[in-house]
Amino acid sequence: MDPTIVLQSIVNGLLIGGIYALISMGLTLIYGIMGIVNFAHGEYLMLGMYSTYWLFAIFGLDPYISIALVTPLLFVIGAATQKFLIKPVLEASHFNQILLTIGLSTLLLNGALLAWTSDYRTVITAYATRAIEIFNVRIGIAHLSAFITAMLTAFAFYIFMSRTDTGKMLRAAAQNRDAASLMGVNVHKMYTIAFGISASFTGVAGAILMPIYYAFPAVGLDFVLTSFVVVVLGGLKSFRGALVGGLIIGLAESLGGTFAATEYNKLITFIIFATILLIRPQGLFKKM
Amino acid sequence: MGFGAGSKRVARYILLVIILASIPSFLKDDYLLHVMIVTFLFSYLAECWNWVGGYAGQLSLGHAAFFGIGAYASTLLFLGSGLTPWIGILIGGSLAAAFAALIGGLSLRLRGPFFVLFTIATAETLRYSFLTFREITKGAYGLLIPTLRNDPLLFKFLSKEPYYYIVFTMLLISIAVTGIIERSKIGYFLNAIREDQDAAQSIGIDVTKYKVLALMISAFFTALAGTFYAQYFSYICPDDVMTVALSIEIITIAIIGGAGTLWGPVIGGFVLVPISEYLRITLGGTFAGAHLFIYGAVIIIVIIFAPRGLLGILSDFGRVIMRRSV
Numbered sequence: 001m002d003p004t005i006v007l008q009s010i011v012n013g014l015l016i017g018g019i020y021a022l023i024s025m026g027l028t029l030i031y032g033i034m035g036i037v038n039f040a041h042g043e044y045l046m047l048g049m050y051s052t053y054w055l056f057a058i059f060g061l062d063p064y065i066s067i068a069l070v071t072p073l074l075f076v077i078g079a080a081t082q083k084f085l086i087k088p089v090l091e092a093s094h095f096n097q098i099l100l101t102i103g104l105s106t107l108l109l110n111g112a113l114l115a116w117t118s119d120y121r122t123v124i125t126a127y128a129t130r131a132i133e134i135f136n137v138r139i140g141i142a143h144l145s146a147f148i149t150a151m152l153t154a155f156a157f158y159i160f161m162s163r164t165d166t167g168k169m170l171r172a173a174a175q176n177r178d179a180a181s182l183m184g185v186n187v188h189k190m191y192t193i194a195f196g197i198s199a200s201f202t203g204v205a206g207a208i209l210m211p212i213y214y215a216f217p218a219v220g221l222d223f224v225l226t227s228f229v230v231v232v233l234g235g236l237k238s239f240r241g242a243l244v245g246g247l248i249i250g251l252a253e254s255l256g257g258t259f260a261a262t263e264y265n266k267l268i269t270f271i272i273f274a275t276i277l278l279i280r281p282q283g284l285f286k287k288m
Numbered sequence: 289m290g291f292g293a294g295s296k297r298v299a300r301y302i303l304l305v306i307i308l309a310s311i312p313s314f315l316k317d318d319y320l321l322h323v324m325i326v327t328f329l330f331s332y333l334a335e336c337w338n339w340v341g342g343y344a345g346q347l348s349l350g351h352a353a354f355f356g357i358g359a360y361a362s363t364l365l366f367l368g369s370g371l372t373p374w375i376g377i378l379i380g381g382s383l384a385a386a387f388a389a390l391i392g393g394l395s396l397r398l399r400g401p402f403f404v405l406f407t408i409a410t411a412e413t414l415r416y417s418f419l420t421f422r423e424i425t426k427g428a429y430g431l432l433i434p435t436l437r438n439d440p441l442l443f444k445f446l447s448k449e450p451y452y453y454i455v456f457t458m459l460l461i462s463i464a465v466t467g468i469i470e471r472s473k474i475g476y477f478l479n480a481i482r483e484d485q486d487a488a489q490s491i492g493i494d495v496t497k498y499k500v501l502a503l504m505i506s507a508f509f510t511a512l513a514g515t516f517y518a519q520y521f522s523y524i525c526p527d528d529v530m531t532v533a534l535s536i537e538i539i540t541i542a543i544i545g546g547a548g549t550l551w552g553p554v555i556g557g558f559v560l561v562p563i564s565e566y567l568r569i570t571l572g573g574t575f576a577g578a579h580l581f582i583y584g585a586v587i588i589i590v591i592i593f594a595p596r597g598l599l600g601i602l603s604d605f606g607r608v609i610m611r612r613s614v
Contacts (some may be wrong), residue, residue: 037401088592094400095347099543102349103587106536110581215578221532225412228405234579264420270413272395277406 006137009258010251011137017250018147019205022154023223024242026201032237033174033194039101041227042220043108044199048074048206049215049280050112056210063123063210064145071203074238077130078199090191105220112217123210136149146208153204154243156199161239170194174237226253229273235283243282308456312449315362321448323565325520329513331557334541335462336509339469341539342548344502345482349535350391350407353414354384354507356530358514360418363431363524366442373443377515384511385504392500399485408532415530422543430525443519452522458516459554462509466550478502488495533580537564540583544590546580555598560586 029035030038051070055061061069072269085104127241130141161167172180173190180188206215213219230249234241249269256268315321333355340346361383362376395406418425425431438446445451469475477498480488489495518524528534545556564579571578594601 014566022520033400037405039404085588092591095345096595098347098401098404099539099587100591101534103540103584103591105582105584106533106540106580107588109578110584113577116579128482220413225405229409232402232405266413266416267420270409273406273409277398277402278394 005258006255007135008137009254011020011139011144013251013254014247015139015143015147015250016246016254017245018150018232019209020223020226020250021243022150022201022205024227024234024246025154025157025239026198027224027227027231028234028237028239028242029194029198029201031231033170034086034090034191036097037101037228038198039079039098039224040105040108041198041202042222042224043105043112044074044077044220045202045206045209046112046215046217046220046225047077047108048115049213049219050121050206051203052207052210053123053215057121057125062125063207067149067204067207070207071200071235074206075200076202077197079192079196079250081199086191086195097129109220109277116217118216118218120214120216122214128183128211140212142211146212149204153201156238157201158239165287166190166193173209173233199217227267229269229276232273233276233283235285238283238285241283241285302309305460309453316449319569321452323562325448325452325455326565327557327561328452328459329516330537330541330561331554332455332459333471333510333513333538334545334553334557335459335466336420336506336513337538338466338516338542338547338549338553339478339588340499340502340506342542342552343475343482344478344499345548346499346503347404347539348407348503348506349404349539350411351506351510351538352530352532352534353407353411354388354415354510355514355517355534356411356418356436356526357384357387357507357522358511359518359524360425360431360514361511362515363433363518364424366433367431372441372466373515373519374414376439376511377443380515381508381511384507384514388503388507389500392503393496397569408535411530411535412532415526418530425526428525428527430523430528431518435522443515451516454517458512463550463554465505465509470550474498474501479548536580537583540587544597546585546599547597549597552597552599 024039026044027038027041030036030041048070051073052063052066055066055069056063069072081104085100086097087171089100125142127141127145131138132141132144133139161171169180169185170190170193172183172185175185177187180190226249227246230242230245234243234245252268252272253263253265257265260268310323315324333351337348345388356382358377361380362373365371365376365379366373383480391410395403395410398406419427420459421427422429430553433444435444437447438444440450458569469478470494477493480491480493481495481499485495514529517529541556541560542553543556544560545554560583563582567579569584590597
């Protein structure tokens with residue numbers, strides 16, 4: 001096979017993998033801190049994409065400008081979820097917690113279907129079709145800027161977690177809820193912040209996806225299933241794992257699409273998922 | 289209490305069965321009969337899911353896969369080689385049970401959310417495979433079963449009554465199976481696994497074996513409903529019979545009624561299915577998803593305010609009244 005095609009495929013895979021990583025970090029954050037898997041995470045992404053779409057359709061805002069509005073909006077939605085829905089079931093069984101987020105996911109998905117129909121919505125930008133070429137490999141401007149934005153967001157989050165007091169308190173709450181509470185950390189406030197940040201990742205991801213993808217009510221399911229695989233691959237609670245896992249899954253899908261057929265993407269992701277669960281269910285990385 | 293109360297209860301059940309069985313003889317409205325058929329079908333599916341999701345406490349969100357296997361197995365065998373769906377239904381059930389054994393072996397050692405994830409991923413992968421391998425499944429076009437004439441030997445009827453009796457019988461069987469499971473040692477083992485898997489393991493229960501067994505039984509019976517669906521609606525496609533939405537409908541019905549109880553799934557079905565059918569007919573195609581929107585809201589409300597479902601509310605209510613009367 002032509003090495004250029006392989007190289008092109010690798011580049012494409014890494015670029016989309018960066019967005020997978022960003023979405024997955026949101027899931028990792030909630031799971032790492034609260035031990036809850038948020039099945040409505042994909043619907044947050046859907047809301048992020050629709051918000052970006054409507055800001056474009058009504059006000060003509062570029063998706064990259066919309067980041068500044070969509071991210072806080074999703075933060076509020078995430079924080080409200082924790083305050084009004086998750087908090088009452090924090091002490092309930094895993095079974096009920098999962099059901100609750102599945103109920104929320106069903107509600108949001110079908111609410112979007114009722115409000116906005118199942119039509120595919122796209123944002124048309126001048127840069128969507130532009131590309132730069134290096135060694136015969138085409139890199140789409142929209143894909144590249146999405147990747148860079150995702151990585152910058154991840155980096156900003158890393159700085160936040162390691163340098164700020166709130167970041168330290170979040171990590172403390174993750175390590176030991178009771179001990180953190182005894183040290184004066186307001187654990188419920190930390191949970192609310194964590195949920196807000198987790199959802200705002202999907203706000204950023206939703207905005208940067210719009211120039212290269214389309215919004216529809218069930219769009220979240222595709223992305224979130226991939227992200228779940230990324231999270232399991234990365235080791236559930238590890239941000240580095242989510243980052244590396246996102247890039248690996250992006251690469252695997254892209255290379256699989258090149259060597260087999262794009263239609264097999266889902267099968268490849270699933271085979272990876274089943275293999276990790278069998279061989280290394282604890283994932284690649286251990287630490288947060 | 290003893291014998292008297294028991295036989296009174298049995299008499300009440302028999303009366304209920306007779307009433308439900310006689311409905312088609314006076315209810316001549318095809319649409320209402322259709323609502324009854326769909327209600328029975330979903331109550332049946334919720335009852336089957338209940339063995340895994342309720343009694344064993346393993347939250348499967350992939351039951352649409354078993355349903356789809358049943359629907360496709362009997363239909364492909366019928367369209368391909370003319371095999372009667374009466375045999376196809378059993379082959380579909382067996383294939384689903386085998387599939388359940390495979391994925392159960394892989395996934396049932398996963399705990400909590402990761403088991404749920406695996407079941408969703410499995411069902412979605414199966415749906416994509418059925419959409420992709422068009423040579424066999426016709427992909428998104430789906431399969432059409434021609435309805436030419438009344439042919440009981442080929443599981444094909446022109447009127448709705450025979451379907452009514454078939455699905456009613458299936459529902460009775462599923463309730464009987466639940467009763468048997470509840471009273472057998474399997475039921476106790478599954479309960480023990482749900483309450484505390486490690487403790488169950490430590491007293492010598494082969495946890496994986498019983499979880500896989502429950503999943504296989506559940507898959508087998510769920511697949512039967514798939515064949516019934518294919519014969520009744522005469523058309524199947526992956527986006528109808530293998531969706532996450534279908535799995536969510538099934539579990540909502542079980543949860544609303546009360547998971548892990550004999551009558552919960554039936555009560556859930558009788559409450560929710562007529563409502564969603566009513567919404568479907570009044571709001572129509574423009575509001576596809578209206579009933580699922582309500583299902584989502586209902587799950588959230590039930591989990592926060594009444595985690596034991598309608599049956600739990602009813603029994604609490606009953607206890608209050610009993611206490612007052614004493």
